[in-house]
Amino acid sequence: MIIEKIPEEFKRALPILNTLKDAGYEAYFVGGSVRDTLLGLPIHDVDIATSAYPEEVKQIFNKTVDTGIEHGTVMVLDHGEGYEITTFRTESTYQDYRRPEKVEFVRSLQEDLKRRDLTINALAMDAAGEIIDLFDGLTDLKMKVIRAVGDPNERFNEDALRMMRAVRFGSQLDFKMDSETFMAIKKNAHLLEKIAIERIHVEWVKLLLGKNPNQGIKEFLETNLYKYSPKFENKLSELKDIATMSHLIIPDEYVAWTFISYKLGYVTSNESGKLMKEWKLSNELIKHVQTALKCVEKIKRQNLQIDDYYQAGLSPLKTANIVAKLLGFGIDDALLESQYNALPIKDKAELKINGGILIKKLNIKPGPQLGKILKELEKEVVQGNLKNNEGNLIKKAQDLVSTDN
Ligand SMILES: Nc1ccn([C@@H]2O[C@H](COP(=O)(O)OP(=O)(O)OP(=O)(O)O)[C@@H](O)[C@H]2O)c(=O)n1
Numbered sequence: 001m002i003i004e005k006i007p008e009e010f011k012r013a014l015p016i017l018n019t020l021k022d023a024g025y026e027a028y029f030v031g032g033s034v035r036d037t038l039l040g041l042p043i044h045d046v047d048i049a050t051s052a053y054p055e056e057v058k059q060i061f062n063k064t065v066d067t068g069i070e071h072g073t074v075m076v077l078d079h080g081e082g083y084e085i086t087t088f089r090t091e092s093t094y095q096d097y098r099r100p101e102k103v104e105f106v107r108s109l110q111e112d113l114k115r116r117d118l119t120i121n122a123l124a125m126d127a128a129g130e131i132i133d134l135f136d137g138l139t140d141l142k143m144k145v146i147r148a149v150g151d152p153n154e155r156f157n158e159d160a161l162r163m164m165r166a167v168r169f170g171s172q173l174d175f176k177m178d179s180e181t182f183m184a185i186k187k188n189a190h191l192l193e194k195i196a197i198e199r200i201h202v203e204w205v206k207l208l209l210g211k212n213p214n215q216g217i218k219e220f221l222e223t224n225l226y227k228y229s230p231k232f233e234n235k236l237s238e239l240k241d242i243a244t245m246s247h248l249i250i251p252d253e254y255v256a257w258t259f260i261s262y263k264l265g266y267v268t269s270n271e272s273g274k275l276m277k278e279w280k281l282s283n284e285l286i287k288h289v290q291t292a293l294k295c296v297e298k299i300k301r302q303n304l305q306i307d308d309y310y311q312a313g314l315s316p317l318k319t320a321n322i323v324a325k326l327l328g329f330g331i332d333d334a335l336l337e338s339q340y341n342a343l344p345i346k347d348k349a350e351l352k353i354n355g356g357i358l359i360k361k362l363n364i365k366p367g368p369q370l371g372k373i374l375k376e377l378e379k380e381v382v383q384g385n386l387k388n389n390e391g392n393l394i395k396k397a398q399d400l401v402s403t404d405n
């Protein structure tokens with residue numbers, strides 16, 4: 001099969017393929033970009049595989065960076081773009097079910113493709129757009145099937161993360177899982193324990209954000225992968241419940257974690273914090289989700305107050321409302337946004353006064369009293385009880401000082 005319309009991303013990289021070929025080596029586009037082109041999806045990064053060894057690649061190109069030379073990957077810089085060029089390799093020696101530290105370089109494309117995870121990811125494309133399909137990946141793409149290359153047990157023992165990838169691609173592309181591949185995951189699910197949580201996290205989020213998250217979660221449960229995912233092991237019925245929800249569309253990572261925390265009963269900041277720390281999420285994400293969870297509760301109780309809008313900020317509020325809608329009690333988006341926009345100020349920095357001014361005008365010292373006064377002024381402005389101008393604020397502050405003393 002030949003691709004008639006080669007996407008621009010590949011065209012720009014063609015000189016690199018041709019340079020390798022002119023030097024007497026084989027070179028192909030491989031991996032996700034070939035799969036996504038055949039599916040008519042946008043492509044992310046163009047990966048190149050070659051028979052040239054890393055040292056040979058470095059001799060051929062002027063500008064290279066050793067991005068992962070021990071795995072055979074060299075980055076070639078060309079017209080401001082970076083291309084990962086990876087030497088054909090096998091992963092014959094596996095220690096602890098993670099991708100091996102050292103790989104064996106080979107000169108044959110077939111050897112390289114046969115150790116890749118899924119048939120749909122084991123396609124290669126040459127400079128003319130010809131697809132090299134040694135493992136019936138094209139049929140599986142057409143039939144929408146997730147199938148491991150060769151013996152699934154071997155593939156999953158080489159890298160246990162591939163089990164999560166298989167389920168993730170099923171959800172992402174809305175493909176069905178081949179039964180042998182499914183059984184092999186069930187058999188080897190415990191190997192996921194060896195995998196760094198950061199890598200599992202990437203797959204779990206892609207699964208949730210996929211086209212068919214219901215199916216993805218169902219497979220995640222039926223294969224027992226959930227048992228080896230932090231703080232999920234005792235949540236089978238909650239997860240099952242999610243898998244059977246209708247209209248489950250999860251737009252982003254914030255919604256994903258707010259929704260999951262809520263459904264699994266990790267609702268307080270303490271509980272959700274523990275969950276998300278075990279999954280090693282960023283502090284920024286944790287904070288957003290914790291704020292959103294508080295808002296979900298308030299939306300549910302129809303008790304979202306002006307101060308909640310102000311404290312939360314628009315972005316976590318939106319997250320909360322998307323989750324609330326998934327749960328069946330969301331409010332009107334336009335209303336949410338207009339309530340937020342109606343806030344007299346959105347941030348403390350917008351207050352037309354600060355500690356410095358108060359110290360000068362009121363002759364008070366820095367310290368807890370000052371902090372208290374500023375908080376009170378902020379609250380009054382947010383509530384709409386006090387106009388946000390310096391004169392007003394100083395007058396109110398004077399009143400506060402005199403009642404305080
Ligand atoms: N555990 C893994 C990870 C990757 N691969 C191979 O390396 C390619 C590139 O890997 P990666 O970029 O991680 O995945 P993609 O398939 O490109 O998917 P994505 O769109 O998520 O990048 C895959 O297509 C697959 O051939 C593999 O065999 N086993």
Ligand SMILES: [Mg+2]
Nearest residue numbers: 031032033045
């Ligand atoms: Mg990729």
